[in-house]
Amino acid sequence: MATSSDRPIAPLYVRVTHWLNAIAVVIMVLSGLRIYNASPIFDFLVPRELTLGGWLGGALLWHFAFMWLLVVNGLFYLTGNIVTGRLSQKFFPLRPKELLEDVLNTLRGKLSHEDLSHYNTIQKLAYLAIILDVVILVLSGLAIWKPVQFSTLSALMGGFDSARVVHFLSMTFAVFFLVVHIIMVALVPKTLLIMTRGR
């Protein structure tokens, strides 16, 4: 019989959805940047080498194929987390006082990563933020893709043109999260084991 120490810290469905999500996010960002270049909303273009698809039509094919992976996989992850109670166990309670302590500890270089089965408050906040961010990414994407069928959603985003801005900014946040996330994994490599073999 499995003891509690044998039980994986990251359940299998979390690990699978994590890596599928990683694939989806990378492809969505790279193809999205190529789509951005076709009609940039800011005064810069993304270097071609950082884009996927070769031309707008190719990038759109990637984007609209892998959006399904992002959405279906994301819904599976969220449902799993809610149904198993993982969401409330791992991410809550989220106390501002603890957050302040953790931020101060981080600044002193004293934030502990001894017990990886628990998220510290900064982790809780960061993971909840990226989940919310991806939800906004998907919703703003829907508002851009279907401004007529989902006209209310599009209006909520401030109209078609600002939905593009929301989409771009939430993408930027996701990339920022990804960079910090990878740095943290490099600093605490054990987390990579947890996310692959579970322990």
Added chain:
Amino acid sequence: MQRKFFSPHAKEIVSDVYRGLDAPARRMFGKKVLSLGAISMLSGCTLSDDDSIEKALMVMSRFNDRFQGWLFDPDKMAPTYSEEMITKPFPFNAYYEEHEIRPSPTNFKLKVSGLVRGKKDWTLLELGSLPQTSQVTRHICVEGWSAVGKWGGVRFSDFLASIEADTTARYVGFRCHDYHTSIDMQTALHAQTLLTLTYADETLPAKYGYPLKLRIPTKLGYKNPKYIQEVFVTNINPGGFWEDQGYNWFGGS
């Protein structure tokens, strides 16, 4: 509200950048649909089976056609705008430059073929005698920019009735000057789909598609054919100029 995100000259910048950047890209018809720039760079090798990836992506694009057809609500109207919100000047957009616009045809007649009973040709005068309507809607380009314009003409469902088209057929195809496209019958019958004769209450100018443009506010720009010469009704998907190169066939918004 959305204006504040953009510099006052954003539109000009966008169209300049766009012209400089994509004009050559829009001409690379012979080239591969997919160059896997980023992926091959990351992995340090080129993918040899471009073809199978391309096929898989096209399978997804066909799936997205069906999904959009299912999602399409025939009673859902595209937002309309007041005339003050019309984008001036309305952008010219084609795969060729503005000075390359084809000379306008004289003695124009619209041909009608396929699954229709009334196979007569239509002059602009005859089309003008059908009930006319106009609307101010947002044109959304697949590239991401959008612009509000006013188009007027014949409700396309009225025209299909006039030519006694078989509206149980699946597709309506358009042959245009140097270009063709096709749409699903549901969209063809949508109340806002117009066979336009005017732009901003004037005869449709050459740069916006004289003599005829089909304005479909529920579809992206490349699905709104300009310079229409022939309309045909069919059960075999006729594809399209852009669609055959990889743009999604349904292209709905």
